[in-house]
Amino acid sequence: MRVTGLRERKKQRTREALIRAAIELFIERGYEQTTVDEIAAAVDVSQRTFFRYFATKEDVAFALHDMIEQRFFAAVREQPPGVPPSQAMRIAIESTWNGIGASIEDTVPVRVYMRMWQTIEQTPALVAVLLRRSIDSSERLAAEIARREGVDLETDPRPRVVVAAYTGVMQAAARHWGTNAEVTVDAARERTMAYLDQLGPSLSEDWGTGRKD
Known part of the structure; x- marks a missing residue:
């Protein structure tokens, strides 16, 4: 139970970090000028990890x-x-x-x-x-x-x-x-x-x- 709880909290933190990074980049550079790769890189995760949390760039927006x-x-x-x-x-x-x-x-x-x-x-x-x-x-x-x-x-x-x-x-x-x-x-x-x-x-x-x- 405790391991599951820790895993879920880590997943939640990663999701929140991706949202923060995406929003900051959208505001700074513009939505269309920002790529999924840039969002993932800002959180130091792979593009594959991004798509575990969001199906598209518009979903994170x-x-x-x-x-x-x-x-x-x-x-x-x-x-x-x-x-x-x-x-x-x-x-x-x-x-x-x-x-x-x-x-x-x-x-x-x-x-x-x-x-x-x-x-x-x-x-x-x-x-x-x-x-x-x-x-x-x-x-x-x-x-x-x-x-x-x-x-x-x-x-x-x-x-x-x-x-x-x-x-x-x-x-x-x-x-x-x-x-x-x-x-x-x-x-x-x-x-x-x-x-x-x-x-x-x-x-x-x-x-x-x-x-x-």
């Missing part, structure tokens, strides 16, 4: 994102029965931002994650990957909402509709702050929650714009 997403999904599942879907997601989003450090601090400081998010938003190849992964995440979230509400995802469109609304708002907020010169957790949290605050009013019939008939 989104490793931190996946950690945070796991925390978000856990926060949604932890909401008590009876909490409306939109409220459950909003609480989970805020909880995830407030605890973002706990999600990744064993791997990299939060400030490094924020810089990596900028790199993702400014790299067309990674933006394309992010959009593709978002489709899968949205479907998973819709399935969880359907489970919570006791409805059939295949016949009831509401889970997908409410998830599409929330994920669309979060993506819009992320694009806004992700392309700014300076990105901080506080700014990202405030921008995300401010956008979510506008979801209801934006869907109302009357925006109060004073338009002329």
Whole structure:
């Protein structure tokens, strides 16, 4: 048991080291300019070892994102029965931002994650990957909402509709702050929650714009 535990901890340390090295290189050199060989060399392991932990270079690029997403999904599942879907997601989003450090601090400081998010938003190849992964995440979230509400995802469109609304708002907020010169957790949290605050009013019939008939 003890040997197994030591082996698992060593594997975890190697994985974290590969993530740190990759993120630092992506930020410094750019995603497309960084090779798997360079990431492996930075940790003093072989390319073969890298592929034991990550199937592709894009997988390591989104490793931190996946950690945070796991925390978000856990926060949604932890909401008590009876909490409306939109409220459950909003609480989970805020909880995830407030605890973002706990999600990744064993791997990299939060400030490094924020810089990596900028790199993702400014790299067309990674933006394309992010959009593709978002489709899968949205479907998973819709399935969880359907489970919570006791409805059939295949016949009831509401889970997908409410998830599409929330994920669309979060993506819009992320694009806004992700392309700014300076990105901080506080700014990202405030921008995300401010956008979510506008979801209801934006869907109302009357925006109060004073338009002329």
